[in-house]
Amino acid sequence: MLLRDVDLGDVEAYVRMRCDPAMMADLGGPLPREGIAAKVERDAAEAAEDTSWIKMIVPDEARPEVVAGTVVVWSHASDGESLSEIGWMVLPEFQGRGLGKRAVRALLERARAEDRWGLVHAFPATTNAPSNGICRSIGFSLVGERDVPFADRVIRSNHWFVDPRSLDSPSQPPAPGMIGSWLGAGCDESQNGWVVDAGRAGPARSEFQSHPVPEPTDPACVQRRDAGAEETARANRWWWDSDADAYQDRHSDFLGDVSFIWGPEGLAEDDARLLGDVAGQRVVEIGCGAGQCGRWLVGQGARAVGIDLSRRQLLRSQQFDSTSGTVLPVIQADAQRLPLADGAFDLAFSAGGALAFVADATAFLREVARVLRPGGLFVFATTHPFRWSFLDEPDEAGLVAVDSYFDRRAYVEHDSHGDATYVEHHRTVGDLVRCIAAADLRLKDLVEPEWPADFDRTWGGWSRLRGRIIPGTAIFVCARP
Numbered sequence: 001m002l003l004r005d006v007d008l009g010d011v012e013a014y015v016r017m018r019c020d021p022a023m024m025a026d027l028g029g030p031l032p033r034e035g036i037a038a039k040v041e042r043d044a045a046e047a048a049e050d051t052s053w054i055k056m057i058v059p060d061e062a063r064p065e066v067v068a069g070t071v072v073v074w075s076h077a078s079d080g081e082s083l084s085e086i087g088w089m090v091l092p093e094f095q096g097r098g099l100g101k102r103a104v105r106a107l108l109e110r111a112r113a114e115d116r117w118g119l120v121h122a123f124p125a126t127t128n129a130p131s132n133g134i135c136r137s138i139g140f141s142l143v144g145e146r147d148v149p150f151a152d153r154v155i156r157s158n159h160w161f162v163d164p165r166s167l168d169s170p171s172q173p174p175a176p177g178m179i180g181s182w183l184g185a186g187c188d189e190s191q192n193g194w195v196v197d198a199g200r201a202g203p204a205r206s207e208f209q210s211h212p213v214p215e216p217t218d219p220a221c222v223q224r225r226d227a228g229a230e231e232t233a234r235a236n237r238w239w240w241d242s243d244a245d246a247y248q249d250r251h252s253d254f255l256g257d258v259s260f261i262w263g264p265e266g267l268a269e270d271d272a273r274l275l276g277d278v279a280g281q282r283v284v285e286i287g288c289g290a291g292q293c294g295r296w297l298v299g300q301g302a303r304a305v306g307i308d309l310s311r312r313q314l315l316r317s318q319q320f321d322s323t324s325g326t327v328l329p330v331i332q333a334d335a336q337r338l339p340l341a342d343g344a345f346d347l348a349f350s351a352g353g354a355l356a357f358v359a360d361a362t363a364f365l366r367e368v369a370r371v372l373r374p375g376g377l378f379v380f381a382t383t384h385p386f387r388w389s390f391l392d393e394p395d396e397a398g399l400v401a402v403d404s405y406f407d408r409r410a411y412v413e414h415d416s417h418g419d420a421t422y423v424e425h426h427r428t429v430g431d432l433v434r435c436i437a438a439a440d441l442r443l444k445d446l447v448e449p450e451w452p453a454d455f456d457r458t459w460g461g462w463s464r465l466r467g468r469i470i471p472g473t474a475i476f477v478c479a480r481p
């Protein structure tokens with residue numbers, strides 16, 4: 001596929017896109033044919049002047065005359081401020097082949113390479129499921145719905161935005177040698193995943209404004225069903241990117257920026273010492289969020305690295321790097337495919353990180369075992385499986401068992417298009433013990449932190465009232481033989 005500037009020969013393609021009832025169904029119906037030639041003329045002039053990027057999508061480079069659609073980035077005023085927008089259209093016979101997504105991504109990658117356009121917004125009609133799917137799968141964040149003027153009409157649209165610099169691109173090369181030199185050990189940075197420049201100053205506060213996440217108030221938006229690895233990772237990356245700011249703001253007084261807490265009961269690693277003496281140890285935190293735990297370990301003399309699926313969580317981590325002065329190198333990657341060499345770590349841990357958010361627990365544990373040296377430890381905290389029987393409420397309502405502990409189907413939230421926006425997987429205690437054994441790890445301890453009598457704090461469904469009666473967190477201490 002290639003993208004080329006629109007030219008005067010593209011009138012027919014414009015007509016097919018803009019004057020066709022099916023193509024324009026989500027945009028209030030077809031536009032009149034007259035005026036299209038003048039529009040192409042204006043667009044071609046703008047493209048030639050480079051004031052906008054107005055590109056025709058050519059699926060086959062050998063046949064540049066065959067056009068599949070268009071993708072455009074331009075800048076305009078919105079509420080008195082300049083705003084960059086991206087829009088695209090794909091002709092019916094080329095739909096369903098991923099061309100639209102590739103074209104959008106290619107233009108955003110160019111925006112990143114040229115450091116042009118800043119944040120890029122998109123406003124697909126709420127009814128346009130494929131375009132909203134493209135936004136989600138590329139990693140746009142959803143702000144909410146709004147009415148957008150288009151031609152002589154108003155279109156109910158979803159407002160998405162993306163920072164092209166934060167595209168999750170497996171093809172983006174990692175900063176060479178950074179993690180490897182920090183660890184002083186073999187660390188394969190060439191695999192899937194890439195290194196966030198830990199030395200970079202944290203972004204300005206304005207990049208961290210909160211973005212509302214749709215609340216699954218409608219029971220139809222929540223299901224218990226099976227969810228595979230890719231669907232799970234896609235949904236959870238979207239969720240954590242969208243919720244990262246609100247999550248960090250909600251829990252900042254508890255999590256701090258350099259502190260290691262295993263879970264809502266407040267068990268501190270400083271007291272529990274489940275990882276042992278960490279000074280000089282190579283440690284990887286999986287599902288590190290904003291890296292508070294890893295940063296604490298760095299302060300204890302460990303050579304720690306954080307891994308997380310969510311770019312936005314990692315941006316918060318970088319912000320804490322600058323405010324605290326303690327830097328945790330971080331990598332954006334999926335826990336199911338760690339971009340790390342075999343045996344590169346003495347210790348691995350996860351404090352409520354990836355386990356519940358991956359579809360195949362055994363495969364995940366095997367992947368962690370792979371990066372540990374023989375004798376290395378993997379300590380992971382997860383929501384206590386026992387809690388799956390109860391409503392996630394901090395008060396009396398959360399003390400009534402309503403769901404079967406043995407129901408292994410995932411908890412899935414989805415949006416009005418049916419796309420999953422959050423997936424959490426449940427395993428029983430026995431399941432987890434078997435997964436650990438199947439990954440060739442040895443279970444050394446299972447810690448169930450008790451709620452401290454004088455600790456009166458609520459964290460979602462965790463509270464003193466419930467904590468006195470039912471367990472909230474399970475911490476599995478495993479060793480690679």
Ligand SMILES: C[S@@+](CC[C@H](N)C(=O)[O-])C[C@H]1O[C@@H](n2cnc3c(N)ncnc32)[C@H](O)[C@@H]1O
Nearest residue numbers: 240287288289308309310334335351352353357
């Ligand atoms: C509850 S937070 C735990 C992080 C940290 N300990 C805290 O308390 O804030 C869960 C983290 O796991 C990350 N995560 C979810 N799925 C993941 C995956 N497949 N790979 C890596 N990280 C993942 C999320 O992005 C999120 O930052």
